[in-house]
Amino acid sequence: MAHPALTAQGALPVHLRRLLEFSAPASGDLCLDVAGGGEELAGALRERVRRVVTADAPGDACVLPYAERSFSLVTCRPSLRSLGEPAAVVRELLRVCAPDGRVVLAELVRGDLTATGHAAPGSSVTELTGLIASAGGTIGRVDAFTAERPLDPWLAASDTPDADRIRRTLLREVDGGRVTGARPRVIGGELWFTQSWAHVAIRPS
Template sequence: MPPTTANRRRTVVSPHVARLVDFAEPSPADDCLDLSCGPGPLPDALGPLVRHVTAVDGTPLSPPGAGPDGRTPTVLFGRSRLHVGALDTPTVRARATALPYRSAAFTLVTSRFSLSGLGDPAQVLREMARVCRPGGRLVIAEVVRPSGYGREHDRLERLRDPAHPGTPTLARLVELLSEAGARVRGIERFNVERPLEPWLAAAPDQNGVERVRHALVDEIEGGPRSGARPRVISGELWFTQTWAHLTARV
């Protein structure tokens, strides 16, 4: 992909979305399906770069008290006003585990931070592989468990969202893609430091957010380590997540 592509999009999407778009290497010949929990920024970022993009919202019905889409919007992680890109691509509501599309309908199938909220991740990936044409690509972005952390890391996630199934390891994502019939061809793993409050504001269960704050402050003061590496920047709590991008051929 020409290096100018992401730069053109960077004015309307966050740097993190631009990075994923570069990783996906979209082509003007691609027919793309994006599968997400709620409306997300990726379809609009991919739209000008592919032949056609179909955006599917596979979010199950939200429980009472949940946020409007049950997830954190894409933001620029700064301390100023939050910026969320415009979302213009029409969205189709469908079950992620039984997509209403014929087999081999798309050449590029993407999902960003959504697998755990769409149903059984193994079945979701099988459906993504089914609707992807032989030789096409699956591209997923997910939060993965930091190396060396398990129970304590998942405890923080479940304080924020009691229904959270646990953060997968990178090895588990590779295994799930392989079981779905896809061959992993590229992996990008990196750490992202972000402010805590926007993440907590989108929590499905607001009852646990104060406990998350207390747990991270306790960690700063020498308490149990979660892998979140919290610190205070200009009076605000920040924490670190490990993100992974994976691309696989079908």
């Protein structure tokens, strides 16, 4: 039997399924999906909105090639830090968002694995909301949660040269080794780990 994290909305991982529902896409929305990689969310959004434009722009989301107020829904994932200077990225997302639209951020607050297999801390929810306010956004809803995900697909998407080292480290923890913060466990013969996410809905001030 498939793990619950992969059974709804096709094969969407649980954090993307939850982001899809949190974003509350409407049939009339013109959506911009800014991502560091991966088309899963954009594909699901296309089934619910009028049109989706994707911007796969790691390190270059501080200057988006779109006019002001172009989109009624802007989604951004998985990390502001991977897309440029975080405050500048937030300001740019707000710039292309319509006054009555919303920007939805998905940010890892813990669970981005380092080369040693340890879970690196990200911005806390408090730090993230402070950053948004300083960038001129008005915060609406916030959803903070943890999600388990299979390790191997994450490693493949990350394209990290340290995949074998990370896998060995987490397997050692499962066998009683040093605690990494990733909370690994084996599910159906696969190695899984845990991430902590924050979803924040904001609008231009």
